[in-house]
Amino acid sequence: MMQPLPGFRDFLPEPLPFPDSWSADLRRHIFESWRASARRYGFREYDGPPLEPLELFTLKSGEEIVRQLFNFRDKGDRDVSLRPEMTPTLARLVATVERHYRKPIKWFAIPQLFRYEKHQKGRLREHFQFNADIFGEADPAADAELVALLIDSLRGLGLTADDFVIRLSSRRAWQGFQERLGVDAARAYDFYQAVDKLDREKEAVTDAKFREFGTSLDAVRQFIAAAEPTAELRRVLDDLASRGMSEFVRIDYGIIRGLAYYTGVVFEAFDRKGEFRAIAGGGRYDQLVKLVSGGKVDLPGLGFGMGDVVLTELLKSRGLLPALGGVLDDYVIIEDETLRGAALAIVQRLRSGGRRVDFSLTAMKGDKQFKRALELGASRTIRVERGADGKTVLKVRDLVTRAEHEVSPEVVV
Amino acid sequence: MMQPLPGFRDFLPEPLPFPDSWSADLRRHIFESWRASARRYGFREYDGPPLEPLELFTLKSGEEIVRQLFNFRDKGDRDVSLRPEMTPTLARLVATVERHYRKPIKWFAIPQLFRYEKHQKGRLREHFQFNADIFGEADPAADAELVALLIDSLRGLGLTADDFVIRLSSRRAWQGFQERLGVDAARAYDFYQAVDKLDREKEAVTDAKFREFGTSLDAVRQFIAAAEPTAELRRVLDDLASRGMSEFVRIDYGIIRGLAYYTGVVFEAFDRKGEFRAIAGGGRYDQLVKLVSGGKVDLPGLGFGMGDVVLTELLKSRGLLPALGGVLDDYVIIEDETLRGAALAIVQRLRSGGRRVDFSLTAMKGDKQFKRALELGASRTIRVERGADGKTVLKVRDLVTRAEHEVSPEVVV
Structure with missing residues (x-):
């Protein structure tokens, strides 16, 4: 080679x-x-x-x-x-x-x-x-x-x-x-x-x-x-x-x-x-x-x-090399492929707001996506789901505290 | 050439x-x-x-x-x-x-x-x-x-x-x-x-x-x-x-x-x-x-x-070139050369705090220093003076509003 x-x-x-x-x-x-x-x-x-x-x-x-x-x-x-x-x-x-x-x-x-x-x-x-x-x-x-x-x-x-x-x-x-x-x-x-x-x-x-x-x-x-x-x-x-x-x-x-x-x-x-x-x-x-x-x-x-x-x-x-991980803010998790279009809109919304965002380009199991988010040093995962009323909802998880809250796609930042 | x-x-x-x-x-x-x-x-x-x-x-x-x-x-x-x-x-x-x-x-x-x-x-x-x-x-x-x-x-x-x-x-x-x-x-x-x-x-x-x-x-x-x-x-x-x-x-x-x-x-x-x-x-x-x-x-x-x-x-x-001036935060003005040592300490203090600071390396008239501050696009001038009590005082001027206030060297940021 x-x-x-x-x-x-x-x-x-x-x-x-x-x-x-x-x-x-x-x-x-x-x-x-x-x-x-x-x-x-x-x-x-x-x-x-x-x-x-x-x-x-x-x-x-x-x-x-x-x-x-x-x-x-x-x-x-x-x-x-x-x-x-x-x-x-x-x-x-x-x-x-x-x-x-x-x-x-x-x-x-x-x-x-x-x-x-x-x-x-x-x-x-x-x-x-x-x-x-x-x-x-x-x-x-x-x-x-x-x-x-x-x-x-x-x-x-x-x-x-x-x-x-x-x-x-x-x-x-x-x-x-x-x-x-x-x-x-x-x-x-x-x-x-x-x-x-x-x-x-x-x-x-x-x-x-x-x-x-x-x-x-x-x-x-x-x-x-x-x-x-x-x-x-x-x-x-x-x-x-x-x-x-x-x-x-x-x-x-x-x-x-x-x-x-x-x-x-x-x-x-x-x-x-x-x-x-x-x-x-x-x-x-x-x-x-x-x-x-x-x-x-x-x-x-x-x-x-x-x-x-x-x-x-x-x-x-002298031990002065900085920690150089943490290159990502959000990892968007897509478990339901019918929601991929909605997820792309959310990815775009977050990136336009200046956040560093990644997601799986193809269908992948939810837990593998979560693992990938951790590997990339993301601060949050944002799980795209369909709510009871059929509308898209987002489950935003803080990867430090592990606390999760739900927001609607129109207001996520 | x-x-x-x-x-x-x-x-x-x-x-x-x-x-x-x-x-x-x-x-x-x-x-x-x-x-x-x-x-x-x-x-x-x-x-x-x-x-x-x-x-x-x-x-x-x-x-x-x-x-x-x-x-x-x-x-x-x-x-x-x-x-x-x-x-x-x-x-x-x-x-x-x-x-x-x-x-x-x-x-x-x-x-x-x-x-x-x-x-x-x-x-x-x-x-x-x-x-x-x-x-x-x-x-x-x-x-x-x-x-x-x-x-x-x-x-x-x-x-x-x-x-x-x-x-x-x-x-x-x-x-x-x-x-x-x-x-x-x-x-x-x-x-x-x-x-x-x-x-x-x-x-x-x-x-x-x-x-x-x-x-x-x-x-x-x-x-x-x-x-x-x-x-x-x-x-x-x-x-x-x-x-x-x-x-x-x-x-x-x-x-x-x-x-x-x-x-x-x-x-x-x-x-x-x-x-x-x-x-x-x-x-x-x-x-x-x-x-x-x-x-x-x-x-x-x-x-x-x-x-x-x-x-x-x-x-x-398309008129999309950004304004690229304004490379300086503070310009420190030294009119009294006996205060140069004190001025250097202030320059150092401001730079250590992350501010972009310049000053005249040699003796120069005050108004020329002020002009230089404007040319460099500084946000503030900081004039180093001797107060009535003999102590050093700083006259900080905001170059947008032109407002001036006095601070002591120990607290300038």
Whole structure:
């Protein structure tokens, strides 16, 4: 039997057929929670195409990214790619339309993203990502607003300060460190890469790298341990303190973010126990719109992305998956098939009133219909019967209290 | 400046910057309406990958479909394609998991679909499609339930019987016609193609085609005009009549649906004025799951698809686009910057209570902040001030009545 491509997920309605199935109902729950959080912060929704010109992605991240892309040549001889991240599309969009929107622009999206990662167990090639970005505000108040949204997006799903922490860092702090060492600005990205891999490479390898830049692993570690906040980070911390959010953040210069385009505050969210990869990450990228617009539009920007996969693992491990049954309000029971026409009218009446209603499409024993109502998590059954006077009557049963009462079809709601 | 690929859309927040922009807010409105209708009918949401093995699509529709696909060879040498329709993915899914779900399975999805159409003005290469399908029920009651959902999905968006009609037809009716002519079953699909193109080709060409099958354009037209409902269509009409939906449907054997896999009732929704292409279409495909599962699973199925593009054009032309402003509840005004910390606490308090709140991230004149609140469609402004006793007080103004009252920060909700 056919399978989805390796690394791609199907999403199924609950109850799930296999333990490793992905739930469409849970996905919906997460998306709705993200959306509600974004809206409470005044963010507006946007989207772009999942397929874009390849150049949009190589422009920002260089040719090396192509190895990780689902790219191809289309039937019009265009080099195209499925989007591996949302930020280039967003920068393109904002550069094109920004003059029509008041600043700051606060936008969010929930795109599906694609990377051709070498397939390892549990390693997916697509995921959904909550993206929230702010354009047109250089002040650290924007960084604080964005981090606050990230915190509240995680809290909105039931996570607390015991579950996660945002590690705040700053490219500017590292720029200061590099300037003191006299690191060539052109090599700054190599330096960041070395910091980014600090805990993943052998100490001797990392130390040798840092010695090329005129420093050492020890000196770098001391800088990280001191964690002296820059002026901008101090502003962010104060702002978050006013919101009562201090317990959710800490300075950690070990966070540097792998991508080249960050220019200021950067951050990542982690689970406190350190069981999972980063839950979310982002930062300030004040040059990106300028780059993508070929210098035409110069607008500071910042944003974060939060994927659905690590988040789902975390929610599962913390017992925060919601109960996702109860998709039905009423189940209409038809025992006398001569009443099917009357029953259809009642089904229609209830649905038109906004209720979620189901019924058996074909003749079925009454007790089987009742069982089906329970399986579907209905709140009520509505039994269609013929009364003593020959008129149709409805027996409405509350499936929680099991209490039953009779109503006429004209007034049922 | 960079553009999206030809035929691909960006979706922007309202107010839209250009007349031909696509609205993310309207898209959301349509999706939510579709979802609400599906749920009222007891349909559950699912999804599959936007990228699938190419074979999944050629299996059902033959190699000729490849010309219209965004297909390519991936980095693992797999022939893959962006999905041009949802039904093959759904049939794969249902064949794999159906034994874990009670029948009938009633599922819906809102996938984005992709076709490499020759680019004509206004012709898109992607669209979103509301898909609703039922599996495991061969009785025409299922066809009626599906058509009723289609009707209510359109009504849910404000359309009435004056705006649209569902044209019902049946492959079985046409099978009867072919049997009387002795058309070879293997050539049935060519016959359907000829009927499907009836009004788009020159009469002489069509007539010549029909003569190959031993009939004529006149005879075919007479059959269509007579529109004698089959037993199954009679059942569907009666069922819909019980639901009070007769005015939304009529028999029209001119509807045949282009795809090969339909086996029974087929239908399309059109605007009454005949201004647009079909709004939606679908039908019964009782052999498809068997085909996709290699004979392992035999389950009758039926479904429809409704795209977002024609629907949006129709809603626009009928004046049914909703007002999509008013994305904010409260705008917090800070005139005294020494009160910014207190204001942030109030912003947080309101957001935690579920309200959508915005404020100026940096110092700004009070009247400019008030103007911004109006632009964002806020319901209230909340001015943070220092009272006579030095304590913070809030001036809450209702932006509809313009009435203002004072509250203390501890009790604002």
